[in-house]
Amino acid sequence: MDDRRLRDEITPEPLYQRRHAIMRAAGVLPMIAGASLVGCGQEDASDQGVVPTPGYEEVLTPFESVTSYNNFYEFSTEKDGVAKLAQGFKTSPWTLSVGGLVQRPQTFTVEDLDAMFMPERRAYRMRCVEGWSMVIPWQGFPISRILDEVVPNGDAKYLRFETVKRPDEMPGMRGFSPYAWPYVEGLTLDEARNPLATIATGLYGKPLLAQNGAPVRLVVPWKYGFKSIKSIVKIDLVARQPTSLWMAAAPSEYGFFANVNPEVSHPRWSQATERRIGETRRRPTLYLNGYAAAVGSLYAGMDLHKNY
Amino acid sequence: MPSGEGADQTSPHRHSHVRHPARHERSRAVIQVAVHAGAIVPLSWLTVDALTGGLTANPIQAITTRTGTAALVCLVLSLAVTPLSGIGRQAWMVPLRRPLGLYAFFYASLHMATFAGLDYGLDWRLIWNTVLEKRYIVAGTGAFVSMLPLALTSTRGWQRRLGPRWRKLHRLAYLAAILAVIHFLWLVKADIRQPLAYGVGVAALLALRLPVVRGRLRSW
Numbered sequence: 001m002d003d004r005r006l007r008d009e010i011t012p013e014p015l016y017q018r019r020h021a022i023m024r025a026a027g028v029l030p031m032i033a034g035a036s037l038v039g040c041g042q043e044d045a046s047d048q049g050v051v052p053t054p055g056y057e058e059v060l061t062p063f064e065s066v067t068s069y070n071n072f073y074e075f076s077t078e079k080d081g082v083a084k085l086a087q088g089f090k091t092s093p094w095t096l097s098v099g100g101l102v103q104r105p106q107t108f109t110v111e112d113l114d115a116m117f118m119p120e121r122r123a124y125r126m127r128c129v130e131g132w133s134m135v136i137p138w139q140g141f142p143i144s145r146i147l148d149e150v151v152p153n154g155d156a157k158y159l160r161f162e163t164v165k166r167p168d169e170m171p172g173m174r175g176f177s178p179y180a181w182p183y184v185e186g187l188t189l190d191e192a193r194n195p196l197a198t199i200a201t202g203l204y205g206k207p208l209l210a211q212n213g214a215p216v217r218l219v220v221p222w223k224y225g226f227k228s229i230k231s232i233v234k235i236d237l238v239a240r241q242p243t244s245l246w247m248a249a250a251p252s253e254y255g256f257f258a259n260v261n262p263e264v265s266h267p268r269w270s271q272a273t274e275r276r277i278g279e280t281r282r283r284p285t286l287y288l289n290g291y292a293a294a295v296g297s298l299y300a301g302m303d304l305h306k307n308y
Numbered sequence: 309m310p311s312g313e314g315a316d317q318t319s320p321h322r323h324s325h326v327r328h329p330a331r332h333e334r335s336r337a338v339i340q341v342a343v344h345a346g347a348i349v350p351l352s353w354l355t356v357d358a359l360t361g362g363l364t365a366n367p368i369q370a371i372t373t374r375t376g377t378a379a380l381v382c383l384v385l386s387l388a389v390t391p392l393s394g395i396g397r398q399a400w401m402v403p404l405r406r407p408l409g410l411y412a413f414f415y416a417s418l419h420m421a422t423f424a425g426l427d428y429g430l431d432w433r434l435i436w437n438t439v440l441e442k443r444y445i446v447a448g449t450g451a452f453v454s455m456l457p458l459a460l461t462s463t464r465g466w467q468r469r470l471g472p473r474w475r476k477l478h479r480l481a482y483l484a485a486i487l488a489v490i491h492f493l494w495l496v497k498a499d500i501r502q503p504l505a506y507g508v509g510v511a512a513l514l515a516l517r518l519p520v521v522r523g524r525l526r527s528w
Contacts, residue, residue, distance in 0.1 A: 061365075064365070065365035068364070068365055069364055069365035069366060077499065079364060079366070080364040080365075080370075132366055132369070178498055178499045178500075178501070179498070179499075246498070249497075249498035250497070250498045253497075253498075265441055268442065268443055268444060268494055268495070269441065269442040269444070269495075270437070270438055270441035270442055272437065272438075272441070273434065273438075275366070275368065275369075275427075277365045277366055278365070280368070280426070280429070281429055282427070282428065282429070282434070
């Protein structure tokens with residue numbers, strides 16, 4: 001038996017919608033948006049949070065692929081070279097400081113995060129801006145749980161995330177680099193409060209490996225992969241829209257929102273299709289990576305061609 | 309080493325560093341073999357990696373990248389032959405131009421076949437939409453199309469038949485190289501160092517062709 005198989009047949013769309021409605025009524029939308037708990041056994045796609053692509057099967061991407069094919073420029077721009085170069089990266093001890101415009105700034109150890117915020121299994125699609133995708137079972141929890149703990153002030157509008165900067169352990173940062181390190185990303189406060197916005201500390205039931213952004217990273221599955229910042233040391237609540245590393249590097253190509261959208265091309269390439277790692281045929285890319293039901297309302301009335 | 313002096317007075321390649329005709333022939337043959345051996349390294353390496361699972365979790369992407377790089381390297385090397393043989397007065401290098409150009413075309417063909425066949429499953433509607441939406445593909449296709457007549461007329465027969473027009477036609481190699489560099493430049497993210505390096509190389513080789521530069525170099 002292939003235990004990676006999430007579903008044996010495609011759930012008919014109306015059935016999925018009905019199930020969704022029932023669960024919403026029962027107040028378990030965060031669970032759909034998230035996932036079932038680790039070890040629940042049932043591997044049905046809708047319970048996993050992986051809304052199936054119509055006409056396509058959704059299977060978890062093998063652990064070997066998830067841990068050997070990584071975009072993590074602090075180590076290398078070669079996706080198959082990161083795992084090896086990241087082996088010497090020290091992920092313990094580690095602290096995550098959450099501050100800025102909050103009432104109770106706090107510093108958490110990774111152990112604190114796991115104890116206080118109870119990571120659960122959350123399998124999501126991950127769509128890279130380069131045109132490939134995976135389905136990854138994370139252990140994570142909604143960022144809103146951290147926000148409830150630090151209590152943002154009324155003037156806090158955005159979250160600014162920062163990756164650790166350790167050139168000694170991260171060879172991609174050494175010497176001349178066209179990027180302004182450290183890696184920075186951002187979300188609006190509303191985006192961060194959405195139950196789909198996840199802080200992950202593990203995948204496939206194990207703690208995160210260095211190449212996947214150990215020990216703590218962001219997972220925002222409706223946005224292109226580069227938004228899901230890795231190895232986070234700092235989250236600040238701020239009033240002004242933060243400038244991410246990619247916005248600074250190529251402002252006309254990488255915007256603040258970076259929502260997965262087949263209708264909005266990258267200036268130099270189409271985003272209409274993608275290749276799921278492990279598959280040969282391309283598949284269509286879905287609006288908001290298939291999570292429109294959960295996060296679509298965040299962008300109601302917004303010009304997504306302008307706010308790319 | 310004995311230099312073989314005295315035996316080279318009748319050699320037509322008096323300016324070459326290798327003076328002994330027999331040794332000259334031998335080193336020519338060695339270099340020919342080395343060029344062929346070097347040019348099939350990317351293909352051999354690709355085959356071994358394909359058979360041993362060494363093509364990453366995204367093998368189609370890996371094949372595309374590797375064949376593209378091999379094509380560009382062979383193309384730039386083929387363009388380097390004429391100016392370098394002129395500056396160093398190494399006429400024996402000239403016959404290396406054709407195999408290098410044909411290897412460039414060979415890898416470019418593999419690159420195109422990977423794109424259309426493996427990546428897009430010969431779905432022509434999807435391919436057409438992609439070509440229209442990705443400008444780097446337009447540049448890359450242009451590079452490939454400009455290499456096509458060069459590969460077809462690469463034989464001695466065509467060289468004879470076309471006479472002086474053959475040289476003119478084969479200047480298309482520069483167009484192919486420029487388009488290939490633009491293709492590379494447009495497909496990378498923010499880090500343009502690699503395509504820029506190839507661009508500088510092609511520009512330098514093109515500059516060496518300019519009569520004014522050639523004259524300077526000769527007097528120098």
